Amino acid sequence: MSTSNILQYESTIWATADLLRGSGIKESEWPSYMMPFFALVMIESRLVRMLDELKAEFGEEAWSGIEQQELIELIQDKGQGYNSYIFEQNQTLKDICQNDKSFDIDFEAYLHGFDSETRYLLGVDATEGEKYLDIKGVITKLKAKKVLLGYTKEWSSIDLKPFNNSEITTLEEHIKRRWADISAETAGEQYTPDDVIGLIAEIIAAKIEDSNRLLKIYDCSCGGGNLLFGVEDRIHERSERLTQTFGQDWNDPLYALAKIESRFRLDSKIEHGNTLTDDKFYNDEFDVVIANPPYGVSWKGYEKDIRNDKTQRFQHLPSISDGQLLFMQHLISKLNPNGMGVVVHNGSALFSGDAGSAESNIRKWMLDRDILEAVIQLPTDEFFNTGIYTYLWVLNQRKPVERKDRVMLINASEKFKPLKKSKGAKRKEIDPVSRLEIVETLAQFVDNDYARVFEKEFFYFNKQGIMLTNVDEQGKSFVSHLKEDKASLKLSPLKLENGERTLTEFTITAYDSERFGSLAAAYEQDIKPFVDSLDYKEQPLVVTTDKAMYWFDTDRETLIKEALGKREELGCGKIVVKTTLKKKTKTQPERIEITVELTPDYQKDYEIIPFHRDEVKNKAAIDTFMAKYITKPFEYLENVMGVELNFNKVFYKPEQLRDVAEILGEIAALDDELKELEDLIINL
Template identity: 60%
Template sequence: MNINILQYESDIWKTADFLRGAGIKESDFPKYMMPYFALLMVESRLIREAKRLEEEIGRDNIEDFVEMFQLEGLGYNDYVIRKNKSLKDICKNDKTFDVDFQSYLESFDPETKYLLGVNKGTEEEKFLDISGISGLLKKKRILFETVKVWSEIDLTPFDNSEITTLEEHIKRKWADISAETAGEQYTPDDIISLITELIVTKFEDNGKFLTIYDPTCGGGNLLFGVEDKIKSDLPSRPTATYGQEWNDTLFALAKIESRFRKDTYIEYGNTITEIGKFYDKFFNIAVANPPYGVDWKGYEKDVKNDSTERFIALPSISDGQFLFTQHILYKLNEDGFAVVVHNGSTLFSGDAGSGESNIRKHFFDNDWVEAIIQMPTDEFFNTGIYTYLWVFNKNKPADRKDKVILINASDLYEPLKKSKGKKRKQMNPDNRKEIVKAFTDFKDNAFSKVFDKWHFYYNKQSIMLTNVDENGKYIEMPTKVNRAGETVEEKSIKLVPTKIEVTSDNNTTTYTDFEITSFDKSKHKSLQDYFNDDIKPTINAIDYKEQDVKVFTKKATYWYDQDKETIIEEIKGEQTELGCGKIVIKSAFKKATKTKDASIVITVELTKDLQKDYEIIPYSPDEAINQQTIDDFMAKYITRPFEYVDNVIGVEVNFNKVFYVPEKLRTVTDIQAEIEFLENELANLENELGL
């Protein structure tokens, strides 16, 4: 790369001086600058290609020259190609500038005018809006001065890759000041290099065609950057790139550049809702840095009605990055390889059975995950968080089947001498070389560890615990013989109450009527209303643990002893501890029948005090071993009676647990020595002060 390309970064930002002076707020700078930067990109490429063609065929016959140029399919501008004039030439005369600039814009080919937004009305679809922005700058009386500064920036000496690099530096600054870039993380060049270096380890330089796909391509820096580096490392392999973007202005920039690159196809649209773009294409390579932390609520209906079966599960509505990843895996061919940038939430967010966990499980079940690499913090332009490279391979070599390598590259960086937004670190070639070597060696070292994929699975085993009293006893239910001749346990002990006393705050309420058939018609329209408005809320409010509740039957009295956590049964003054349990008081409305009037019935039952809980237990793909692992865990850690309920298999990746290094504790001797030293120091100080 010609290092001088970045000298124009400061020149481009000089154009903002006019915007600032005209009272345009900083957050609007991108809107006012993007169209002219795109214009500069187009013109520089047209001029460069025209010079190349001129060297090949000359300009003696201008009509032949123009025809040949148009056949190249790069776009066209009559001022630039036929008249050999540039934006800089137009800016030499301020008196004719307005007319010349308008003619210059109208001299572009229809597609370029469409992308730039030349002469688009206020209601028309447009990606950039150069005519509208120019009109606003003219109203501010700074149009000529602004365009003149832009025209003095000469990008013609630089190739596509170099201009892409400059473009991303400018877009990064726009992202820093714009409030409309939530979730957009521009991929820096050092990460693009790392991604490419990982990719080329999987492909031979054998002359076969490679297709590269980015479903969230933005302005194209990751997609085009990877392609350029692959061409450098694998010069015998022809490539074609395919990208899709939903952001209007970024699509326009990528689309404009695509015409100056061979076999490059950029489509406009939302990848998640518009599967029609490249619907029949499946790719060798996919790269992406999809937006994260951005919700997909606006597309929920489309996603849930998607008929492609690419979404095996749905992540949280607040973060759609796993939707893009599922799409990427769907679009990879059977030998495909992908590297996708994510934040940390995709590693562990969501419980077993959740959308995120099921998506991870789907990836691991299919054995597509080959590596996950933790990047340093402060590596990206507008976020300081940890980021991760998910490395997917649909055709892992035999020795890597059902295995995954975790690479902790968080300490492999060098600090930047000058921060670029929030980017304060970068990976130099040596750092990247270490990571790629760890990936290719595929064995444990100081910062990488290889695991069977099953290591990341776990059982979430739900159980129904029976609570017990201080003596470990719980209320026992009577048994009965069912129709199959089996002895089964009843769910409750049904009491026939004669009286219920509920004491709370020294006030006692007594209930004696347990089948109510009458009501106060002046207060309630019907017995049903009486039940809904009065009886049901009152009964539901009774709490046998918080209140003193006594249930009287003809033979016995029952209550709950809070201190002993047991139900007491008293018969003729003799008390028996039945064990931990619940006193359940219910009310029900019974509709009238042919033989009975409508009534309200209050019942009492004694039941076990059950509590649903779950345990997280290591997983084995062998069903018998897995069940034995669960049983052994329960025998070791669960002391109360329980029954198995359901078991859900989850998947998560925890870098902190894998690479955690405990802090080395000081010895007692060292601590005592320091205490003695401090005591001596304090004594000396007291002596000096005469205390």
């Protein structure tokens, strides 16, 4: 059978939701009603097919002589599940639905006829907290709506027996995509489009060597398994390499679907749980890691476990609002010495976080380890729940010598074909020709019009801290008026004016007790707010002492001192007014003290400067940058190295400006039209 044939069932399966709609069940709840019945149909079709394959294997004559117990043992040895109704009574879901009078009893017996693991995954005997596909809860709700039999009949008419595992997986992917479209709870987390899976598989297949050694493939956030199993199937199409798949997810129904799927594959292990806090494959390493982990999702709910993690997976902890780089670090820790991987991320993984932040340090750690081979920018409108750019990070533990310490950026944002009909937010697909072109570009590892190769240090940068000393028009700073060991000049003010209010008492021991009740209340409600509001640059703030007056001239950006009718420019500086509430002591009463100081105008700043791996050259580059761009006196502060991968910087194309003559021509034409309109109005 072909994929196109099985996809004809997509509309048939989706039509089962019509009965849900008619029963008043909200569209956002449909996936929870459809998942368990879809699982039933998948399981039954595969079990029946397995039975037919066994009959064909034995031959009609030999098969007729098999005892019931021997049959049971044969089927159980397959490890794909068991159902006593199917194998012992030769009854299917469709048969059960024929008799509406005994349906409830038969359906209950049918469900309990499954092996214990299948019942567990379906949620047949679910207790609170162990629901997985929660078919028990769904049945209860459908009974209350009086549509259980009708709904089950709809599903029982879907026969997937003629299709193989890969074809059924493809159908499952398309159905789960529809679920993702309507379910906000799981949006963007469980479905990777088929064309993206194809690209990921092509990248991996191009690097896989023919070998008798088992290829171990791992997805740490496998959801329903569409990415994991989709990649495995495509590898089998291109290689005879034996594979073993491993996946983990903590979404109950999606885990159950992946677990059920895994039983019908040659060698697959799917586990339930939070990968970041409970790695079920703690002692395993893998040849290939793949994932489309959730992004923009907080890890606050399990912050304590992450911070106390003892596995040494997490070199740095990113912002608690987005855990996608936790998954990246986990995946790298799972690679064997020759392993490789492809991981889907959004743009924030490329550039979020300043130099010195955890995000920047994670990127630096990856480049320092030389594990990153390439980053591929995919088109917008490629995923079903978002229109943003997404990126494939290609990891390689065994980069060829010519790729050591080098990283390729591939701008594949234009490598697509528009869909004839949108699927949710998905309006584009990376067609097979584009996929092969991208893979070939990665294989060549040379620059072309949409890809560039860089030494890894290209992505590093210096965030150089400096302390600037601001100066006035004459290039002078108040620092020249300070004694060598002094940071400021303290004044003894007699009066402080800001054009609205005047203070003449600078040690206040009593202050309108009737109005404020206490000195502390006066401090909090009046004096402190007033002093905090003073701005020597925004207000005409004048400080008067017994010898001079001081203020800041905003036009000349300098402090002015006026004494005996003479004005002196002191250089650029600040007037700092502070207020303090002092507690009562043995010698002094409770009081408010107001102080005034003149200080130089210092300003902390940061400059972003390209990085050089050679320490001497890096220092020289910083000095050259400062000499060229910084004109004020400054002192070096800390230098922090940052890392970001900026596609816009590399592939920026300035907008083509229109010809001036063309624009002027359009303006002239508009003027002529306006004149004609004016003439019409005047002549009315």
